[in-house]
Amino acid sequence: MNPVDLIIRRAYPYETEKRDRIYLALNENPFPFPEELTKEVFRRLDGDKMRIYYDSPDKELIEKILEYLDTDFLRENNVSIGNGADEIIYVMMIMFDRAVFFPPTYSCYRIFAKAVGAKYLEVPLTKDLKIPEIEVGEGDVVFIPNPNNPTGHIFEKEEIKKILKKGAFVALDEAYYEFHGESYIDLLKEYENLAIIRTFSKAFSLAAQRIGYVISSEKFIDAYNRVRLPFNVSYVSQTFAKVALEHIGIFKERIEYIVSERERMKKALKELNYSISDSRGNFVFIFMDKRERDRLVEQLRWKNIAVRSFREGVRITIGKREENETILKELEVFR
Ligand SMILES: Cc1ncc(COP(=O)(O)O)c(C=O)c1O
Known part of the structure; x- marks a missing residue:
């Protein structure tokens, strides 16, 4: 087989997904890079x-x-x-x-x-x-x-x-x-x-x-x-x-916010009887079988919320408080 065909057969394409209203699929930080720091970068660029x-x-x-x-x-x-x-x-x-x-x-x-x-x-x-x-x-x-x-x-x-x-x-x-x-x-x-x-x-x-x-x-x-x-x-x-x-303090405060939101989400998901892992990242993970997972992901998609599907369940990035509240409400209804 020619080498280009071989690569196409063995490698995955890099696809970008449409950005939904609430996008909690790629473990991104929900806060923008601080505007004053962007200005500082631009001042320094030579x-x-x-x-x-x-x-x-x-x-x-x-x-x-x-x-x-x-x-x-x-x-x-x-x-x-x-x-x-x-x-x-x-x-x-x-x-x-x-x-x-x-x-x-x-x-x-x-x-x-x-x-x-x-x-x-x-x-x-x-x-x-x-x-x-x-x-x-x-x-x-x-x-x-x-x-x-x-x-x-x-x-x-x-x-x-x-x-x-x-x-x-x-x-x-x-x-x-x-x-x-x-x-x-x-x-x-x-x-x-x-x-x-x-x-x-x-x-x-x-x-x-x-x-x-x-x-x-x-x-x-x-x-x-x-x-x-x-x-x-x-x-x-x-x-x-x-x-x-040079401005670690700004980010530390945001990290604290994300960690406290993560812990709040974990507690709420446990109370809703979801089986979750003890996540220490900027995301939570719910163990689910394939059928339940697909049903949840589809339901969230209808509401314009993107999360990430894995064979073992669903991963949800921690967003801003309002986003987390919205998804928690959906998860309550799903239960
Ligand atoms: C475990 C892990 N390593 C590495 C990366 C990639 O990081 P970067 O954006 O610096 O390429 C990610 C991104 O999601 C990740 O989850």
Whole structure:
């Protein structure tokens, strides 16, 4: 078969969905990027820097990320950036012999593995949402989102260590870290075969700017920097990220709002007798069988509300209070 046909057969197309009145399907931040900070970015942008192939990463951004991480053991050479956390994941699919992941998990792991023609192994999480016993080792990269997407639950440190001890490389995807507040970043002190992936898309309302970062050993970061595209994150995106990190307080307040809405939603869903996971992300997850799930998603679609469907149930992004109230009312009627 010709190579173009082969790609069309094995890879998924990237489709964009119509934006409904209430769009709670992609775990975006419900708050706009603050207007005063956008103005600050625009004040700083310098036409002469637009002209050049701007450093990616720029040293100043790395310094600000290190300050944000607030550890005593990480240095400049332990951090790099990507065009969204997605680019980092995509590149890692190319760097290793085989990717391993545990559904229900972030759907792009499979999408990217297929797109680049990487070998991959999917082993479902156990019934109680633990990492299954598997044979992995050198050459494997194991992708683990923590908090998990779509369930939002937390894996125990010991589960992660077990994989690390087998010698596989672990990509610990902390895209939702800020909504949980605890990281396993200290494992980097002990293990060289680990990378932590983070993003500005969720807690910092910058999904449209496409910027994520990766923290690991100097050696891994060096390898990553050789494989990714040069100048992969734009000057404008990096400026947005820097300005965001200089105003953490604004985002912390919003994170608190989202977390308190999440907890309120979890409580209300329990009271309505829905079976939910203990989500620590900016979303909740309801376990449902396929028939019930399809009926709910269809009913919500009629009301112009978009949520995300998974084999195991439905994921609902935390929105503004009014949006959450609207969806809770629908879920009450559905019950
Ligand atoms: C677990 C996880 N990792 C990575 C990403 C992608 O983040 P980015 O927007 O930085 O590419 C997402 C986005 O939904 C995610 O859920």
